Amino acid sequence: MTDEHSNGQTGASVETHNLRRVFRDPTGSEFIALDDVNLTIGSGKFVSIVGPSGCGKTTLLRIVMGLDEATSGSVAVRSEGADDTKSATARRSFVFQRPALLPWRTVQQNVTFGLDTRAGRKIHPDRTSRSNHLENLLELTGLTRFRDYYPAQISGGMQQRANLARALAVDPNILLMDEPFSALDAMTKERLQRELASIVSHLEATVLFVTHDIREAVFLSDRIAVMATDPGRVVKVVDVDAPTERDAAFQHSDILTEQARAIWAMLDEQKKDPFSE
């Protein structure tokens, strides 16, 4: 149990039932961002959601987080081992697309944001456990040297690490990530992908990762949910065949390329689908 604690919480399963989200613009015309989405994500899995822009992948993530509300349907997030009555305790955490760090807080203060709130203070109630937790986290995300810098003083890659560390700080059962690497240059992006893979491999938490980068999805995920647009829906869920260690070799391997190509083909097919024309 103690070991589990230092590495974050157990995972949580996510189940969506007939999830539907309709946006209405000021003129009254409707856009169906999500239509009848039924997705089951097992505890401890790393699942990516890919699809063309506008397919509702971010909307899906935001609904799971509680940042947006479904028009109809439901989401059940259940932490592992908890019975139904305790399902509400599954802790969710969000990594934003833009770093969204508070500019007036240092890196360290940003990382602890979720622990500073009245709700978050219960996570690490005693001082020593909190400070150990923080040290581990800063070490894990490579932020120790930059802890006292303000966000404006560090690079975009470092800002995203802080964004991730902030999400990990609250020991989430489920980690929701919204295209966190999309604004980074190719080199930083690949490095952070490898680091994320390594960090997540030590976690029990479930990860739901939205991206438009298919190679990234293959590299990181156990499973990939492929979505289609207009109306936004999940068309296929694919299992990824990956080695136990997701390293640079895998990142540039033919196995990865092949799987990415297969998913590309799936997306291409949708474009030809008369339904979306």
Place this chain on the structure above:
Amino acid sequence: MPTSEPQGSTGSESISSGSDPVEGTLSVSIWRRSIRRVRVPRAVISIVVGLAIWEAVVRMFDISSFALVPPSEIVREFRVVIEQGLLWEHLQISLHSLILGLSLSALIAIPLGLAAGTFRAMREYTDPWILALYATPMVAFAPLIIISLGFGVQAKTAVVAFACFFPIVINTTAGVRAVDKDLIEVGTAFKASHWESFRWIALPGAAPFIFAGLRLAVGRGVVGLVVADLFGARAGLGLFLLQSSQSFNISRVFVAASVLAILGVTFTFLIAQIERRTLRWRPADD
């Protein structure tokens, strides 16, 4: 070009942001700070050169002393005014009114602006009044205030407070509303309470706007000082200016105007200092 150019312009900041994150950004901030150091003398040079040109023009073209007096003449008059102790009472009264009026105004306008920025209903109630009163020239209200509060410090303070009020309240409201929506969502995602979100996100986010409002308020407050005196006062820099002009003492009018200018600049500078200390997190601007 010197060989040891400072490392990292804004250009190289974005280039280095990926591969070598810190070195680039660090040297940028150091470099920017050194620019700031060079800047102060430029302001001094500008003023000295400006005054020199003024002096030269007045002397060369033999301009009537009723139209324009040279800076040297103003400095001489300044000395006379100080030696005869003509300024102190006026300065004291005006300073008193400015400090009190500005503080009073900030004390009411900042909370009101924060509330109006946070609560839509509140904003819808207050906006029409604020916008209407702001659009009305201050000169229209000053006599009313003077009539009801008399020629003393209270009236002057009230006029200053009234003048300062609008830039502060309008900027504060705008500041709260301008806080990045992503940051508000951070509060929601990490389960911050409304109060925590306000204290940790909305308030610091609005702070630069609040300071901008305060700086604008100083300018308007100084105008308020003069306007109040024009409608009746027993003492004050505005009265001193009015009396000097009525006795055609042009040099002394300039002295009064200079003191008012110095007052405004000093207060603006003080607020800028507080702002810099409070908002350390802001990247140095160039």
